[in-house]
Amino acid sequence: MPIEILMPALSPTMEEGKLSKWMKKEGDSVKPGDVIAEIETDKATMEVEAVDEGKIARILIPEGTDNVKVNTPIAVLAGDGESVAAAAKAPVQQAPAGMEEAAESAAPAVAEAPAVREAPAKAPAAPKLRELADPDLPSGTEMVTMTVREALRDAMAEEMRRDGDVFVMGEEVAEYQGAYKVTQGLLEEFGARRVIDTPITEHGFAGLGVGAALSGLKPVVEFMTFNFAMQAIDQIINSAAKTLYMSGGQMGCPIVFRGPNGAAARVAAQHSQDYSAWYSQVPGLKVVQPYSAADAKGLLKAAIRDPNPVVFLENEILYGQSFEVPKLDDFVLPIGKARIARAGKDLTIISFGIGMTYALKAANELASLGIDAEVIDLRTLRPLDFDTIIESVKKTNRAITVEEGWPTNSVGSHVASEITVRAFDHLDAPVIKVSGKDVPMPYAANLEKLALPSVADVVEAAKAVTYR
């Protein structure tokens, strides 16, 4: 029975990739462990190793093919004693095999085993739902499409070109080009003095960064994920956030802590935590959480220029999503200003970061039900732009909040409380929070899905506050 070799997944979030190169040709013998091909995603290039012994009977996907879905058969292997010619003619199963079956038959091993810290790769394209242009943009501004990942990289590169005191440090930011490829190309342009690979030592390098900032430099400290920043949270809060106050205004700390925050995919409880509520509680910090690539770029540039410590919460699922970004020489957005992402009159949906994907999709579904939702992207969690929220609620008289984080003492809790205080007389329904469930993130695919909020949850909440 010929064996099908399937397109492997290199990381928890990979769904497709490029088959960049075949290292073997039809008729070649392979042994387990032989590198047979190279595949590539937007974040990494990896080698595919053979699991079984045999001869390559047929190559199904030529090299250079983009967007090969995970588990698509890419080659057929004739096993011991089988005829290569016969194997080459064997019918190929078109539907991708299930994961278990693939693992048993011919799922190629990845040369570099994905470790816990290994970066997952890519995500589906974002819904193109930017319905309102940014009012801050000059009319006629040319827009270019880029991913959130590229926008973040460009923001850092532009600020590093502008100011010699800006440097980037973190694990794998330089030679590896970033665990999530966010710092790709920075080492080449700025050199090892300004793009610094650290040991795996979050507490230590966070403190070192704060010390450098106290002396006037402007570090951009990347955490591979904010889950690991829990080891450094004392330096972020006790040293970075409080020193200006404790020094009577003498000693500021111009530093950016950035990296992916929140759930990725299938990485379970310790690697899937949303710190939005944690950091946004702390006076002395600014907390930014962009959704779109344009906001990622404009706000990261603002964060780097800000004289205060800024916690910049990114999201791994969003890294690969593309958005329109204004093509301007120096596109900087104000920290502390929310954006109305979709205008509407029936209710206000307040969200931020990846929560916006649920909010915007739900708004579209609601439109088909005749409910016209206004969607606010908070963009900054501290200081929080309550004026925009309250103004909207005064118009719609109803509000729901959407976030992936836990419900207890969440950002939504705070927003709901402020709406109640500031716009009580305008409310026609209680403010409802849509959030992740109050559980550690489970691993199993079905449970993970249940733990996260869904578009249906948002639609349901919207119907509840509009009594539909």
Next chain:
Amino acid sequence: MAKAERKAEKPVTSPAIVSNARPTLATSKNDPPALTQKQERDAFEMMLLIRRFEERAGQMYGMGLIGGFCHLYIGQEAVVVGMQMAIGEGDQVITGYRDHGHMLATGMDPKGVMAELTGRRTGYSHGKGGSMHMFSREKNFFGGHGIVGAQVSLGTGLAFANRYRGNDRVSLTYFGDGAANQGQVYESFNMAELWKLPVIFIIENNRYAMGTSVARSSAQTDFSRRGLSFNIPGEQVDGMDVRAVKAAGEKAVAWCRAGKGPYILEMLTYRYRGHSMSDPAKYRTREEVNKFRDEQDPIDMVRARLIERKWATEEELKEIEKRIRDIVTEAADFAQAGPEPDPSELWTDITH
């Protein structure tokens, strides 16, 4: 024992005091390099200022004029005064919460420090930092940090900034024997040596982390060896003798300025007072304290040398003492006369 295991190229000479399982008295067999008359007199004056300042702070605490935590530096004066004599313009100083001595030694105004202790608008942090959180950009004093060990990573960052800027400044990063057991200290050691950062890790071993003696808390009680696995040279120094501190400091500073990376100085010292003002002091005997005070007091030793060499007369020293007393009295008066912060200050300086 420790010395033999060190690599030959690492500088290891120092007043040889090797502590064993129990804390030992710091006793110099060989005298360290002598100071000049002016240096001895300056050291005497600064150490005396710190001592009298701290004694007054203790009194004012007892009177309820100073609140919260208040950690006095009495007994340890030679450490910071000797190190200040070894550094130059632009070198940075950072320490933990037992920080009044460091502030005075870097030249910060006693009035501003005392007014901060009393929580007044005229204090260095406008009354918003208190005993443990004061800073002076002008004097390159970077705090004043209340979380045990946090200043070690921060001080390493100051050294990182020096190297980034390509200057030859050195970061003096002070911490105690207690902080020396914190994990981030070793994270910092690793990066400091890896990147050859100009930082002197000054471990003020005053024998007790709050109430826990070094022997009860530390598997390796010779703190100068704590950098060995990172290849950071270290030595033990008689921290009661300002001359020894200065000599060791100069060597460490030269090492750092030459781009050779970090250096560890373990200062064997002793704190006469409690950990903070509310210390029951049940963990050590009065005899132990008295033995240090009587035999190795850093100020008495300088005083004796000044008299012995006829570098100062009793009258001159009394004159200095009076001047110091006046400075401290002036600081105490200033600290009590100053207004409390305006209530509006609650909301200032949270962010720029």
